Amino acid sequence: MAAREYGQYCGVTQALELVGERWALLIVRDLLVGPRRYGELAEGLPRIPSNILAARLKELQAAGILRRAPRSRVVVYELTPYGRELEPVVLALGAWGFKAMGDPRDEQVVTPDSMTMALRTAFRPAVAAELPATSYAARLGAAELLVRVDGARLDVSRGDGPVDLSFAAGPGIRRLISGELAPDRAISTGVVEVLHGRGDLLARFATTFHLAA
Structure with missing residues (x-):
């Protein structure tokens, strides 16, 4: 054997x-x-x-x-x-593992592909279907992603394009996605930096992408 x-x-x-x-x-x-x-x-x-x-x-x-x-x-x-x-299995494992995630260690990296799958994991299509179509440019550590939400459809890619909100965030984005940190508080404390567009759209992002910690 x-x-x-x-x-x-x-x-x-x-x-x-x-x-x-x-x-x-x-x-x-x-x-x-x-x-x-x-x-x-x-x-x-x-x-x-x-x-x-x-x-x-x-x-x-x-x-x-x-x-x-x-x-x-x-x-x-x-x-x-x-x-x-295996996609639903991987997404379910990601959601399960999210509950045990703390702050990253110095040697841990964030990659565009890992963040893409994290966003897929946190995406709530039923909630997004009730909201206007919105595009985000998300700079999450070294990962720069173009995030398009149109109804229950999510598209995450690398590259540039017209967006409604451009923002940058570090590991603290986890606190926003978990609901631990309110969107306006995330901006005022510098956890999220609005680079372009309406800052109030961060609340729509946090509603669309949510995982319970």
């Missing part, structure tokens, strides 16, 4: 044998944002050893979770339909 096998006939056991190895779900998390080249995956997971990344990619490909695909003379990794079925 291989070391990674648990020797139990169970769906949870089978899932852990497929994606329970260290780094595997973080690779899936980043590929849920979109296809990535090998170097892009390595950049988004700066602590992963190259040999481990290569091994995990081979394992996930063998399991039918991802595939290699040629794109404009380069090879990218993308999730298969079977792999994309």
Whole structure:
């Protein structure tokens, strides 16, 4: 029996044998944002050893979770339909883990892909459907994201575009999303800096993106 096998006939056991190895779900998390080249995956997971990344990619490909695909003379990794079925699992894990998050340690980083998935996790489509369409430029640490909300539809991407509110925030954005800090208080204390647009739209952002801590 291989070391990674648990020797139990169970769906949870089978899932852990497929994606329970260290780094595997973080690779899936980043590929849920979109296809990535090998170097892009390595950049988004700066602590992963190259040999481990290569091994995990081979394992996930063998399991039918991802595939290699040629794109404009380069090879990218993308999730298969079977792999994309992990999205609600990853979002649920993110919401569960959010409850235990404190302030980040100095060595911990925030990446555009991790913040994209965090926003997907916190998004409340039923609430957003009752609000006017709104676009935000969010500078969250080193991650600069264009966040578009139109009814129950959320689109998060990198790049520029017209927005209703542009703001910058550090790790304290967690306190806004959790409801611990009111939007006007977040602005007055400097946790969130309004760069452009109407500051009162931060309340709409906090209503649209919420996770209970």
